[in-house]
Amino acid sequence: xxxxxxxxxxxxxxxxxxxxxxxxxxxxxxxxxxxxxxxxxxxxxxxxxxxxxxxxxxxxxxxxxxxxxxxxxxxxxxxxxxxxxxxxxxxxxxxxxxxxxxxxxxxxxxxxxxxxxxxxxxxxxxxxxxxxxxxxxxxxxxxxxxxxxxxxxxxxxxxxxxxxxxxxxxxxxxxxxxxxxxxxxxxxxxxxxxxxxxxxxxxxxxxxxxxxxxxxxxxxxxxxxxxxxxxxxxxxxxxxxxxxxxxxxxxxxxxxxxxxxxxxxxxxxxxxxxxxxxxxxxxxxxxxxxxxxxxxxxxxxxxxxxxxxxxxxxxxxxxxxxxxxxxx
Amino acid sequence: xxxxxxxxxxxxxxxxxxxxxxxxxxxxxxxxxxxxxxxxxxxxxxxxxxxxxxxxxxxxxxxxxxxxxxxxxxxxxxxxxxxxxxxxxxxxxxxxxxxxxxxxxxxxxxxxxxxxxxxxxxxxxxxxxxxxxxxxxxxxxxxxxxxxxxxxxxxxxxxxxxxxxxxxxxxxxxxxxxxxxxxxxxxxxxxxxxxxxxxxxxxxxxxxxxxxxxxxxxxxxxxxxxxxxxxxxxxxxxxxxxxxxxxxxxxxxxxxxxxxxxxxxxxxxxxxxxxxxxxxxxxxxxxxxxxxxxxxxxxxxxxxxxxxxxxxxxxxxxxxxxxxxxxxxxxxx
Ligand SMILES: Nc1ncnc2c1ncn2[C@@H]1O[C@H](COP(=O)(O)OP(=O)(O)OP(=O)(O)O)[C@@H](O)[C@H]1O
Ligand SMILES: Nc1ncnc2c1ncn2[C@@H]1O[C@H](COP(=O)(O)OP(=O)(O)OP(=O)(O)O)[C@@H](O)[C@H]1O
Ligand code: SF4
Ligand code: SF4
Ligand SMILES: [Mg+2]
Ligand SMILES: [Mg+2]
Numbered sequence: 001x002x003x004x005x006x007x008x009x010x011x012x013x014x015x016x017x018x019x020x021x022x023x024x025x026x027x028x029x030x031x032x033x034x035x036x037x038x039x040x041x042x043x044x045x046x047x048x049x050x051x052x053x054x055x056x057x058x059x060x061x062x063x064x065x066x067x068x069x070x071x072x073x074x075x076x077x078x079x080x081x082x083x084x085x086x087x088x089x090x091x092x093x094x095x096x097x098x099x100x101x102x103x104x105x106x107x108x109x110x111x112x113x114x115x116x117x118x119x120x121x122x123x124x125x126x127x128x129x130x131x132x133x134x135x136x137x138x139x140x141x142x143x144x145x146x147x148x149x150x151x152x153x154x155x156x157x158x159x160x161x162x163x164x165x166x167x168x169x170x171x172x173x174x175x176x177x178x179x180x181x182x183x184x185x186x187x188x189x190x191x192x193x194x195x196x197x198x199x200x201x202x203x204x205x206x207x208x209x210x211x212x213x214x215x216x217x218x219x220x221x222x223x224x225x226x227x228x229x230x231x232x233x234x235x236x237x238x239x240x241x242x243x244x245x246x247x248x249x250x251x252x253x254x255x256x257x258x259x260x261x262x263x264x265x266x267x268x269x270x271x272x273x274x275x276x277x278x279x280x281x282x283x284x285x286x287x288x289x290x291x292x293x294x295x296x297x298x299x300x301x302x303x304x305x306x307x308x309x310x311x312x313x314x315x316x317x318x319x320x321x322x323x324x325x326x327x328x
Numbered sequence: 329x330x331x332x333x334x335x336x337x338x339x340x341x342x343x344x345x346x347x348x349x350x351x352x353x354x355x356x357x358x359x360x361x362x363x364x365x366x367x368x369x370x371x372x373x374x375x376x377x378x379x380x381x382x383x384x385x386x387x388x389x390x391x392x393x394x395x396x397x398x399x400x401x402x403x404x405x406x407x408x409x410x411x412x413x414x415x416x417x418x419x420x421x422x423x424x425x426x427x428x429x430x431x432x433x434x435x436x437x438x439x440x441x442x443x444x445x446x447x448x449x450x451x452x453x454x455x456x457x458x459x460x461x462x463x464x465x466x467x468x469x470x471x472x473x474x475x476x477x478x479x480x481x482x483x484x485x486x487x488x489x490x491x492x493x494x495x496x497x498x499x500x501x502x503x504x505x506x507x508x509x510x511x512x513x514x515x516x517x518x519x520x521x522x523x524x525x526x527x528x529x530x531x532x533x534x535x536x537x538x539x540x541x542x543x544x545x546x547x548x549x550x551x552x553x554x555x556x557x558x559x560x561x562x563x564x565x566x567x568x569x570x571x572x573x574x575x576x577x578x579x580x581x582x583x584x585x586x587x588x589x590x591x592x593x594x595x596x597x598x599x600x601x602x603x604x605x606x607x608x609x610x611x612x613x614x615x616x617x618x619x620x621x622x623x624x625x626x627x628x629x630x631x632x633x634x635x636x637x638x639x640x641x642x643x644x645x646x647x648x649x650x651x652x653x654x655x656x657x658x659x660x661x
Binding site (some may be wrong): 049194265274321 | 353437
């Protein structure tokens with residue numbers, strides 16, 4: 001693993017998250033383990049509904065009830081943070097871990113101007129005066145590429161375009177200078193050039209300040225360009241994890257292979273895009289054994305019986321029985 | 329009008345459409361600071377037409393006015409100047425006509441904001457079916473189930489509330505809802521941005537299938553240029569509120585002419601980029617409140633000359649496409 005044990009900033013071990021509902025207990029995360037070193041960018045990809053956002057929410061201690069962590073642990077710099085009291089967790093969040101959420105509108109307060117929200121966040125975490133914080137806020141807006149930041153800082157969220165709001169959310173997460181950033185689809189509503197600017201900013205924070213970044217995105221181009229390692233999730237579990245180049249170019253897990261094949265190419269036009277047939281199982285009907293088995297072209301008998309664990313597969317780690325068989 | 333003409337008539341037509349927003353500070357604060365009113369020209373003199381059964385896509389930087397065009401195209405914003413027509417009928421009038429209104433719909437960029445959090449998904453999707461009386465009784469739930477399955481959810485998901493879904497699942501709920509009224513014209517503002525590539529492929533295949541079977545017409549907005557290329561017949565490239573290049577999508581992708589289009593196509597990330605940095609479009613993004621004079625792209629344009637700083641380039645034909653650029657018009661590009 002990159003870095004070495006002492007460089008590890010975030011460590012997630014056997015994380016299990018459940019939702020008790022009228023229809024029974026839904027297990028949304030089923031034994032997730034990974035770590036992120038200081039200065040490392042870990043990409044997280046996977047099927048919609050696989051549990052990427054929930055993993056991020058669990059790390060920052062913002063699982064929405066009735067969702068709760070029922071197993072495993074999360075450590076930041078060696079210290080457990082999954083069982084902290086609310087008040088202590090609130091300090092960690094914002095100051096030590098910054099979060100960029102998937103829905104920009106739910107993060108921004110529609111009644112407060114953009115500037116007000118930034119100034120308050122900055123002053124909560126850094127010892128700055130009102131006017132210093134305002135200057136800092138303007139430079140953050142410039143940093144994330146908002147044109148005419150000084151003139152537009154007093155605007156309200158609805159006056160900004162979708163991508164501009166998304167950039168404000170990014171500025172809000174970064175302005176307290178956290179050690180770790182959980183970024184959930186930070187660049188989806190952004191055009192390629194602003195995207196490049198945001199990615200350059202995150203890479204710079206990682207390289208210069210040792211910030212660790214967990215980057216959730218569906219854009220494999222962004223992953224390829226930004227991340228050191230990538231984790232692929234499917235139905236609440238990690239299907240494959242490893243260095244980006246290997247996962248993209250030589251995927252081991254059949255789900256990863258299907259995912260890579262569905263990416264539309266820019267240089268040729270096809271009548272129909274490749275898609276993985278079928279849909280990911282609902283949490284209520286996760287199949288026995290490997291959750292991917294009903295859609296997997298390589299499924300074997302054992303796949304319908306036993307849940308595969310992560311194991312070495314080529315240059316990556318994959319949760320797939322194919323590799324067990326080969327290693328026997 | 330003869331039938332042949334009706335079939336030829338564009339479904340949506342924008343004629344010199346402009347939209348201006350007043351972004352001044354609150355009046356008192358503004359007067360005390362002695363400031364003038366600040367106007368923001370989000371869309372500036374845009375003209376285009378979309379033929380039945382085809383897709384026009386709009387691309388361009390964040391904040392360049394795509395969503396504003398989209399909102400005008402379904403009548404949610406009125407143009408400050410110019411005319412927007414749906415089926416030949418001015419949009420504010422078209423919206424008042426229930427029969428016309430049913431025929432257009434929009435998938436919003438922000439799926440969460442467009443779903444009522446207190447409704448179950450089955451009611452969210454059924455609402456347009458009931459409102460336009462497209463089915464009744466048990467047929468409504470059957471239709472809802474069919475729509476949910478089409479977007480890759482399951483019929484049982486109907487009993488859940490929006491917050492019980494992941495981001496991409498919610499986006500699919502809003503697509504199912506948009507399709508529920510059986511629109512003929514659909515404005516899709518980043519319809520697949522929150523979807524993983526496999527579900528995205530499923531939704532795009534569904535949209536193309538509907539277009540082939542039922543002749544749907546799309547106005548499509550996406551930052552993902554590979555998706556845009558896959559979906560569109562025609563393409564409009566916007567910069568700071570203006571359409572700077574417009575024409576057949578294949579022509580623009582294979583031979584981009586406007587300097588901004590060229591930079592945009594170069595900035596695309598792809599899988600070959602592992603570990604490499606890409607060259608973003610250089611220079612500051614200009615302020616839309618005080619856009620640069622002449623050609624708004626001149627501070628960032630590698631080809632800019634003196635004329636570009638003072639004279640606004642008109643839109644002119646250049647081969648198969650239309651381009652607003654002095655360099656292209658005068659052959660120094
Ligand atoms: N409040 C809730 N109640 C019940 N189930 C929930 C709740 N919140 C999330 N889930 C379920 O947990 C699963 C994981 O959701 P999560 O938001 O983590 O997905 P994701 O991987 O981020 O997907 P996307 O790419 O679509 O954003 C989903 O199947 C979702 O339906
Ligand atoms: N209601 C409004 N009030 C004031 N300004 C607005 C309003 N709506 C949009 N704008 C401004 O108009 C410009 C264009 O916004 P629009 O939402 O059309 O951009 P966009 O091209 O869709 O961008 P994105 O790719 O980020 O979604 C932006 O500068 C935005 O701040
Ligand atoms: S464990 Fe079996 S079903 Fe699962 S991905 Fe591997 S081969 Fe396919
Ligand atoms: S008009 Fe001039 S500045 Fe504008 S794009 Fe063309 S060459 Fe560049
Ligand atoms: Mg998510
Ligand atoms: Mg928009």
